[in-house]
Every structure is written in structure tokens, then in C-alpha cells.
Amino acid sequence: MAPEIRKTLPGAAYHSAESYAVDTERVFYRNWVYVGRAERIARPGAWIRVEIADESILVVRGKDERIRAFYNVCRHRGSRICDEEQGEVRTHLRCPYHAWGYALDGTLVTTPMIDKDEIDRPSTSLWPVHVDVWEGFVFVNLSREEPRPLLEHLADQMDEPLKLARFGLADLQIGHVSTIEVQANWKIIIENYNECLHCPTIHPELVAMVPAYRKGSIFEEGRDDGGVSLADGRTTVAQDPRLRLPLLPGVRGEDDAGAYFGALVYPTMFLDVDGSACLATAVFPTGPQSCRLVTEYLFSPEAVGDPDFDPSPVVSFNELVIQQDNDACERVQRGVTSRAFENGVFPSKDGWVYEFDQRYLRDVESV
Structure with a gap:
């Protein structure tokens, strides 16, 4: 018996003014x-x-x-x-x-x-x-x-962001803020974040430092904490494996220091944590086919307080990856507006994307 084919959202959900109006009222104005x-x-x-x-x-x-x-x-x-x-x-x-x-x-x-x-x-x-x-x-x-309490909202997330509080997130300080305009619907940005089937194709630099991503998976076999291991002894997501910044306050042991953890906070936040840095990205929709990404690069107080502190190796590598993602998302945006695109399909490794779509549909279909 053939497996059930799981379909993406219809094409209009990614570009029509009518769909964006529903998103505005039932997603952006009802959620934290x-x-x-x-x-x-x-x-x-x-x-x-x-x-x-x-x-x-x-x-x-x-x-x-x-x-x-x-x-x-x-x-x-x-x-x-x-x-x-x-x-x-x-x-x-x-x-x-x-x-x-x-x-x-x-x-x-x-x-x-x-x-x-x-x-x-x-x-x-x-x-x-x-x-x-x-x-x-x-x-x-x-x-x-x-609304329901914020903590209740945060507890109701696939990626369990509350668990990341153990890294001492409240104590971190801003080392850099970047703002990028993207010509793509906000859902395309979120869906891209929730899978890594694209990683071997468009992120050669990233898969070189995260071995789990080489097989298109967002998870690593043998880890039950949601993290993925960084290659070559890295303690942060940066090109040079020798880069050493002070570790985040809550890092405990090599499994924490040499790992990366990512979490979507529905509907529009990415929270990415490694041994030495935390990236908080807010996705602000600006129209049916565009959005603004604001990323705050956070580091330990010890790092930011060092007169010689230089966040540029972390910023430059992550902005390379972000640009690769945004180029792909803009390509998708151009494609989904085609009259031929009624919907796409989800293989098993797109499972997290499918779950995001299901949560989104529960929101927009609610009265």
C-alpha cells in the first residue's frame, strides 16, 4: 500500500493578499x-x-x-x-x-x-x-x-525552547544586531528553518561543520537533547575551528560546548544556541511576499566586556548562511506564484515543516 502523500499549503497561502489578511488577524494578532x-x-x-x-x-x-x-x-x-x-x-x-x-x-x-x-x-x-x-x-x-500566559505558549512548542534557559540566556548581552529584508512570504522563511534537506545543496560551509546536516537531517543520531555536534572541536558556529570565545554561563561539559541547538518559537522567532553564542531572530512580515529579519547576536557578559571582543567571525559566517537561505527562499517565492503550483509534497525529512503547517492551519481555520 502506497504511503499517504502529505501536501504543503496551497500556493495562494504564500502570496495572496487575502491569505496575508487572514495571517494578520489569526496568527500575528493572536499569538505571542x-x-x-x-x-x-x-x-x-x-x-x-x-x-x-x-x-x-x-x-x-x-x-x-x-x-x-x-x-x-x-x-x-x-x-x-x-x-x-x-x-x-x-x-x-x-x-x-x-x-x-x-x-x-x-x-x-x-x-x-x-x-x-x-x-x-x-x-x-x-x-x-x-x-x-x-x-x-x-x-x-x-x-x-x-491571552494565555507567555510561559504556557513557550511550553507549547515542538522544539521545547524552555529547555534552552539552562544556558543562562537572561544574562547574555548583545554584541551585534543585523536587519535583512527578504522578498519572501514569512511562512517560506519558517519552513526553510524547519528542515535541512536543502543543507547539502546550498550550505556547503555549514554541513562541513555540522556532520548531521550532511544527510539532510535536523537531528543527530545518538543525541537525545535536541542538539547537533560541531566538527573539529568548535565551540561556536564560525568558519575557524580555533576561534575561542568565553562560553555561555550555563554551558556544562563538552556535549554543551561543542554543540548547536535550534528552536522555532511559533510563529516568528528563531533561537539558535551554541557553546559561545546565542542568535535570536525575529521575523517581521511586511507584506504577502516580504518580511524583515532582525537578528540579535548574544554573548556572555565576559565576552562582551573584553576590550578586544570581536563578534565579526560569528556574524560573518551566520550572515553567509542567512544569505544562502534567503536566496533560496526568494527563489521559492517566485516559484509558488506560478499558476501551476497548487501545492508541493512532504517527504519524511520534511516532518517538522509539515507540523508547522498543521499548527498554522489550526490558527487560520479557527473562528
Whole structure:
């Protein structure tokens, strides 16, 4: 009896405006979405702006050190408040249209040339967004309802990212941030991350350092911790096997130091950990056929604090791999728009891609 043929999503799911609109409402606005490290808003008054599909969100650290998130929309007549990607203010966020000012907790505090009794300030605060932090990683949730707790969301992941907390992720510091625009639907990016059948073809440098990938597998036989071993005594994913950076705080023994662990945090975060570095990538969809990848390269405080610290060997190699992936994803994007492409098929080594698609379908088919 022939095995059941498992099919990919239909072609329109990767390029149509209608499908993207459903993704926006039922995936991006209902799930916890990773937006950046808390370190990027380290001081009271610091803020970052992130775009989640069609919504602009401000993530702000208050005077009480608490991190809050708000829609980037003035309560007066709807002007955007902040245009820069990040900034820092002393006391309040100021709308550039009519100069209404909002305290760091979102409260409306100044309305120039308007009598105080004209506006009920307590009820005219910035519209809030759900926000929570795990191990220094900031997540927001745009649901109109109370979402399930972030930890519950993180526990409900195929790759079990909660287990990676043992590496001391909360203590890591940013050594570099890169932003790359990709002309491919966000799901193509996620699906590519979830398999390595393509690795021997497009990642010759990567498979040279990760033997398990030479056979197109994302797992390594004989390991039950989800990791894969690095070749030639490496302790980080970089071209030169002799490179030695301080190990992450939670690394224990050679099995940790010489391994790489990868985890998708549904829907749009990649978390990649090796002995000396952690890469946190946020995938921000920018349209039906495009997205933005923001990768934070994290290292131990000891490494970042060294006056001679140089993250470039790690950054350059990983950006080589990312570019190879993005070139492939853009090629797929051009192909799936063909009228001939109704759907593709999944062999067994695409099992993790299939599982991602099934979770995605549960989201978009829910009412």
C-alpha cells in the first residue's frame, strides 16, 4: 500500500493578499510575538518601535523599570507618535502633531492649549498591548482578549525552547544586531528553518561543520537533547575551528560546548544556541511576499566586556548562511506564484515543516 502523500499549503497561502489578511488577524494578532531583547530598552525612558503586520507598536521602559507596550497611535486624532526605530525620552512620549504628551506608563499628561476639564485624561491613555518577558526576550500579544500566559505558549512548542534557559540566556548581552529584508512570504522563511534537506545543496560551509546536516537531517543520531555536534572541536558556529570565545554561563561539559541547538518559537522567532553564542531572530512580515529579519547576536557578559571582543567571525559566517537561505527562499517565492503550483509534497525529512503547517492551519481555520 502506497504511503499517504502529505501536501504543503496551497500556493495562494504564500502570496495572496487575502491569505496575508487572514495571517494578520489569526496568527500575528493572536499569538505571542518576539520583538527584541529587554537590553535594547535598558534605561527608563528608552523605547523601541516594532511593526507587526499592519500595526505599529511601542515598547517602553517606565520609571518603575517595568516594560510596557502600546499602540503607536495618539488618542487625539490618530497620529503616529514615533517614527524612529528606537529612542529615549526623559519623562514622556510626545505626539508630533498637536504635542499631546504621554507618560512612560501611557497616561495622557499634557494637552497644550486645551483646558484640563475638556479631556478626561485618565480614560485617554495610550491603548495598551499585552507584553511579557522570558529570559530577557520581550514578547507582545495584540489579542483583544486576555491571552494565555507567555510561559504556557513557550511550553507549547515542538522544539521545547524552555529547555534552552539552562544556558543562562537572561544574562547574555548583545554584541551585534543585523536587519535583512527578504522578498519572501514569512511562512517560506519558517519552513526553510524547519528542515535541512536543502543543507547539502546550498550550505556547503555549514554541513562541513555540522556532520548531521550532511544527510539532510535536523537531528543527530545518538543525541537525545535536541542538539547537533560541531566538527573539529568548535565551540561556536564560525568558519575557524580555533576561534575561542568565553562560553555561555550555563554551558556544562563538552556535549554543551561543542554543540548547536535550534528552536522555532511559533510563529516568528528563531533561537539558535551554541557553546559561545546565542542568535535570536525575529521575523517581521511586511507584506504577502516580504518580511524583515532582525537578528540579535548574544554573548556572555565576559565576552562582551573584553576590550578586544570581536563578534565579526560569528556574524560573518551566520550572515553567509542567512544569505544562502534567503536566496533560496526568494527563489521559492517566485516559484509558488506560478499558476501551476497548487501545492508541493512532504517527504519524511520534511516532518517538522509539515507540523508547522498543521499548527498554522489550526490558527487560520479557527473562528
